[in-house]
Amino acid sequence: MFTRIAMTACSVSAASLSLWLAVVPAVSAMPVIQHWVTDNGARVYFAAAPELPMVDINITFAAGSVRDDGHAGLADMTSTLLDMGAAGLSADEIASRVESLGAELSTGSARDMAWIKLRSLSDAGHLQPALKLLADVINRPDFNKADFERERERTLVSIRHSEQSPATVAQYTFFRLAYGDHPYATRPGGTLESISALQLDQLKAFYKRYYVARNAVFSIVGDLDRKAAEQLAEQVIGQLPAGKRAPAVAPVPVLTAAVEQRVYHPSTQTHVLVGAPGMHRGDPDYFTLYVGNHVLGGGGLVSRLNEEVRENRGLSYSVSSYFSPMEQDGPFLVSLQTRNDQVDDAIGIMRETLQDYVEKGPTEKELVDSKKNITGGFPLRIASNSDILDYLNVIGFYDLPLDYLEAFNGKVMAVTRAQIIDAFQRRVDPETMVTVIVGGED
C-alpha cells in the first residue's frame, strides 16, 4: 500500500495507559479466556467477542529466527513463502480468493516466533472458505522454486533498503554486540550473504520441523461460541502432524564489559542505542522492571528521560527506554536520535539519567503516578478484539497464567520502590552495556 507522508504526530509513540481499580468496572470488561489442547497437541486460546460480526485468528509457531541455525533469514523466508503457493493454488489465486471474501491473511516472523493471521467476517458464507484457505496455507504450502527465487530477490532489495535507515542499522548492530554467539544476535531478515546462500530444501525442512501442532499456539477472538471455536481450530490445524515442540531457547549470557561502536551513516542525525540483555517473559522481576522502566523512559511523554532530554533540553524528538521481554532475556534499550554535532552531549545526559535512576530509583510520587497510569489505563489494553488476540497469543506462547490479565493491576500495584531499586541494581548495569552510535559527522 502506498503510504502518504503528510501526517506528523507530535510526541512519542503512544505508550501505555490506564486507571484506578476502584473506579473501573474492570471485571465486567475482562475477556473470558478459554483454553484447550487439540488431539494433535496444538494449544488453543479463545475469547468470545459477539459484538461485531467478525473473527480474528492468530496461529503462532515457535519458528522464529532463533531457530535459523546459522542460516540467517531461514525462518523469515519460510514464513514468507507460506501464502505464496499452497495446495496447488498459486500466490495470485490465494490472494484473489482471500480478498474476494473481504478477508485479511498475513504471515510474519520475529526472533522467537512466526505467525499466520486471518481476519474474516463471521458468517459461514465468508468464514468457511477463508478457513479453508488458511488451512491450505498452514498444512500444504508448496514452496515453489519460482516463488522462492522471486521472494529471495525481494528480500535482498529490502535488506539493502534497510541499510538506508540509521535506526535499523543501529538495531542490528546492537543485537550483534549484545548477544554475541547467542542466536538472538543475528538479523531475523538475514543478510545479503545468508539470503543468497539459502536453499529451498532448507525452507522445506524448517517447515516440516517447526510447523507442527505441538509447536503451535492457536488464538481465536470473535463472534463464535466455544463449540464453533473448537471446530474451527480442528478444521484449520487438526490435520497438521503432532511433531515436537521446539526446544527451549538457550539462556542469554550476561555481558561482562562495556562495548561501544560507532558506525558511519550519511545522515543528519545520529541514532544512539544503549542497553543490554534485559528480561524474559515470565521473569520473576517482570512487573518490578516494567513499572520501574515506566518511570525511567516507558511512560511516553511523561518520563525521566523525556523530561531531561526532550523537555528540558530539546535534544531529541523521541527518547525512551524499554524492556522487550522474549523467551529468554530480550533487550533493555535506551534510545534517542539527535543532530550529529550534539550527540556527545545527548549521550552524556542519557547516561547520567540512567545512572542516577539505577542508583536511586524512582521517587515515591513518580512510582505512584506511574502505577496510576498503568492501572488506570488497563481498560484500554483490552478494548479491541485485536488487542485481546495479541494478549491470548502472548499468554499462550510464553506459558503465562490464564489469569494474567485479571492479575495484572494487582501485580503492578504491589511493586515497591525498594523492589525497583533492588531489581535495577541486579539487572541493569550501566557499566557493562553496549553503546551503538550510528550517524554522520558534524
Added chain:
Amino acid sequence: MRSLLASCLLVAGQVALASGVVHEYQLDNGLKLIVKEDHRAPVVVSQVWYKVGSSYEHDGITGVSHVLEHMMFKGTDDHPPGEFSRIISENGGSENAFTSGDYTAYFQQLETSRLPISFELEADRMRKLHLQDEEFRKEINVVMEERRLRTDDKPTAQTYEQFNAVAFTSSSVRIPTIGWMNDLENMQLADLQHWYERWYAPNNAIVVVVGDVEPEAVLKLAKKYFGPLKPEVIVPPKPRIEPPQKGRRDITVQAPAEVPYTLMGYKVPVLATAEERWEPYALEVLANILDGGDSARLTSELVRGSQIATSAGAGYDLYDRQAGLFLLDGTPAGTHTIPDLQAALFEQIQRLKDGPVTDEELSRVKSGVVASAVYELDSTFYQGMKIGQLEAVGLDWRLADEYVERINAVTAEQVQAVANKYLLEETLTVAELDPLPMETGRQMRADSNGGGDVH
C-alpha cells in the same frame, strides 16, 4: 454564559446506524460536538479537531501549524508546561496529537469516567495557551529533530517532499506539513501567537467522542467546559486553486541511498472539488484495482508476474480539502531500471483507459470495502478519525457511512471514464530517487571514540 445550557442547539438530531448511534450537536459558540456510541469496552476516545494545517499556511511560515501543535503541550494561563500530559498520564490516559495539510487534532484515550478531565484540559488550551519564549526555543529544536528523523534522513521522504513541491505551483498542497527547515530556523514566537489567535476557537473546532458514553451526558459536559469559550471571527483560507498544468514535469532527487525509487502523480479532483460526485469514488476504486491488496494488479502483475518491481503501489485521498494527486510509486527489481518500472506503470494506466476492469476485480474491491467497514469498528480511535477528518475539511461525517454504498455503485465504465479524463500526461509529475553512494564503510573521525563523555 449562564444561558448556554438552555440555548444549545441540537443541529441534526440523531442518526441511527447499524454500527452505532451518532449524535451531532452545536454549541452557541459554534463548537461542533459529535458523539458516537460504542459500548463494547469501558473506554472513550476524545478528539479535538481544528480546521487548520499546512495547507492553510504560506511561504515563510511553513510548519507553523505543526509547531503550534507541539506548543499546545507547553502550558496555559492555568497550567504550567508539561502538566497537561502529567494529568492525563495520572489518569491512565494515552494522548497525542497530529497535524496534516488540512487539520490539527489532539486526542486522549481514557477509561470512560475520566472524560471530564480531557474536556477540562482541552477547553483550557483552546483559548488560554500561554506561549513562552523559553519553551519555544527548546521545542523548535525538537521539531527540527523530528524533521531530520522523518524527512531529511529518509531518501524516499525527501523525494516525496521535493516531488510535491514541484507538482504544485500555487496550491498550498505543496507545503510540507513538517515545514521547510529554513522556515523552522526562522520561526518566531509571534508567528505562533498569531496563528493560535487566528485559528484556535470553538467555532473552528470539532470535538469527536467515541466510546462507552451517553450522548446527552457528553453534551452536558461539553457545555460545561467548552460552552463558556468565546468564539473568534474566522476568515476562511483563500482557495488558492492550482493553475492548469500544461505538460509533464520531471525531477530527480539525488541522495545517499541503496535502492532507487520512483514516484508519480496525476492531478485529480477530490470529493470537495469534484464536478460529479461519483468521480472521486471511481478514482478510489481505480486505486484499489491497482493496489487494493496482494491480488491487485500492481503486486500481481509487476511484482509477481513480470517481476519488474520489488514493490509498487497506488494511492488516492478522496477526502482532502483541495484537489490533489493520484499517486503511483515503486522500486525496480533485479536488473530492471527506473525507466523500465515507469514504463510498466504507464502501461498499467493505459490499460485502465483502454478497457473496463473485470467484474471479478470490481467485485473483489467491493467485498474488501464492505468487510473493512465492519473491521474498522474494532477501533474506537479509527471511528473517531473518520468523523473528524471529514468534518475538518468541511464535509459531512455522514459521508463515511455512505462510503460503502457509493463504492458499490461504481461501474467498470466509470472507472475507465475517470482514467481517461484525469490520468493525463499533461498533468503528470514524475520523480526519481537517484541513489548516491552511502559510504557506509567510512571510518569515523579518530577523536570520536570516547563516546559517552560530556564535552
